[in-house]
Amino acid sequence: MERQAALLLLADGRLPAGGYAHSGGLEPAVTAGRVADMAGLEKFLIGRAETAGLIASAFAAAACARAAADDLSDLETLAVELDARTPSPELRKVSRDLGRQLRRAMSSIHPHPLFAALGDAPHQPIVMGVAAAVLGLGPRDAALAILHENNSGAAASAAKLMRVDPFDVHAILARMTTRLDALAGQAAVAAEGAPGDLPSPGAPLSDIAAEHHRRRDVRLFAS
Amino acid sequence: MHDETPTAPQTRALRLGVAGPVGTGKSSVIATICRHLRDDFALGVITNDIYTDEDARFLKSEGVLPEERIRAVETGSCPHTAIRDDVTMNLMAVEDMERDFASLDIVLVESGGDNLTATFSPALVDAQLFVLDVAGGGDVARKGGPGISGADLLVINKIDLGPHVDVDVEQMVADAEKARDGGPVLALSRKHPDTVEKLCDWVREMHKTYAGGGHIPVDPGPMAPHHHAHDDGHTHSHD
Numbered sequence: 185m186e187r188q189a190a191l192l193l194l195a196d197g198r199l200p201a202g203g204y205a206h207s208g209g210l211e212p213a214v215t216a217g218r219v220a221d222m223a224g225l226e227k228f229l230i231g232r233a234e235t236a237g238l239i240a241s242a243f244a245a246a247a248c249a250r251a252a253a254d255d256l257s258d259l260e261t262l263a264v265e266l267d268a269r270t271p272s273p274e275l276r277k278v279s280r281d282l283g284r285q286l287r288r289a290m291s292s293i294h295p296h297p298l299f300a301a302l303g304d305a306p307h308q309p310i311v312m313g314v315a316a317a318v319l320g321l322g323p324r325d326a327a328l329a330i331l332h333e334n335n336s337g338a339a340a341s342a343a344k345l346m347r348v349d350p351f352d353v354h355a356i357l358a359r360m361t362t363r364l365d366a367l368a369g370q371a372a373v374a375a376e377g378a379p380g381d382l383p384s385p386g387a388p389l390s391d392i393a394a395e396h397h398r399r400r401d402v403r404l405f406a407s
Numbered sequence: 408m409h410d411e412t413p414t415a416p417q418t419r420a421l422r423l424g425v426a427g428p429v430g431t432g433k434s435s436v437i438a439t440i441c442r443h444l445r446d447d448f449a450l451g452v453i454t455n456d457i458y459t460d461e462d463a464r465f466l467k468s469e470g471v472l473p474e475e476r477i478r479a480v481e482t483g484s485c486p487h488t489a490i491r492d493d494v495t496m497n498l499m500a501v502e503d504m505e506r507d508f509a510s511l512d513i514v515l516v517e518s519g520g521d522n523l524t525a526t527f528s529p530a531l532v533d534a535q536l537f538v539l540d541v542a543g544g545g546d547v548a549r550k551g552g553p554g555i556s557g558a559d560l561l562v563i564n565k566i567d568l569g570p571h572v573d574v575d576v577e578q579m580v581a582d583a584e585k586a587r588d589g590g591p592v593l594a595l596s597r598k599h600p601d602t603v604e605k606l607c608d609w610v611r612e613m614h615k616t617y618a619g620g621g622h623i624p625v626d627p628g629p630m631a632p633h634h635h636a637h638d639d640g641h642t643h644s645h646d
Contacts, residue, residue, distance in 0.1 A: 200493035205483030285495045344484055404458045406481040 208338030241327035245375035247313025418510035427538030429520030486519025523552035557627025
């Protein structure tokens, strides 16, 4: 627990890596009427954390463990496995765009040769895992950082998409903290296994919605 | 490697930002610059739309540059964040453009329309234009603010509309010059070719200075401390 401040730095929504342009799928869910109130928002965020969130956190933890051991030989396999768990081409692109941005930001903020070894367009969870390792954090920290960043980012977009009381939104985030801790623990344990055995819960409607969102003429958020 | 290309020549364009409120003619200014300078300079454009890619589509439909040299960045309805607090998306769009079309002379970055305090970070652009228009009201220039007072060039656009919206263009320019402590102000109308030529001359001169290593980016930054004189002669200062 010696590196708590570094974890806060990495998980902070103000880290300049462009995350603010994304709603984590909330915008298409609101547009389609699937999320209409605070109860719906809470269910959406929980569902997302338990599916996309668990996958992202497991891959972040796995990348962190490998980077910390200075062994990047699995990174290509991790990328392929993450692609396989992301059926929507649009979401694969978003993950790689956010990954490039995070790598660009971290390369300036805290330069390290590992960032350059990540290839052309690394996935966000993998960059997060490597960034965590470079900052001296462990796999569970990497998992928690991406769970928190993705969850709070989607929640923050609610203020622009729905009629909300921001206190209510943060109350949901507060209720979810125990869940995120548990998911991060689960991710860290899974990260010790082979890339092919990492968790793969799916949320097909999110994949379909992401494809519809890309084709909309007017949208507030890129995804 | 996308971000490190040790074998390719390091080519860095003059990065020129165009900011200003919604509807003042930022896209039109960019279209004008492209149309008049595309034969002399290798150009690229990054647009920042708030919730569509309307500006990129407009520029593409105007045919001012090959389509692939106009790219849109989506800013999640935070146009000011994208040019100031968190420039990563725009910075990467500029770097990608410079790499994909090396070597470019000038990359224009159009901010999403915002308020008078939205200016570019010096981390993103080397120089910036701030665009107002007469139709937005003759008093806007007097209001000052970081964009008006600190941009490298203030453009007052659509001056041909002055008589129709009861704005005294000369007065508005004088107010702007005062707010800028004598910094350059350009009264522009695409219907007045002499003013368009002045805009192009300014860009040419900025590129020359930049290419010669003589330009140091200036940050318009937050509003400068100022004071208001009250009728009773009492003054107060704040920042």
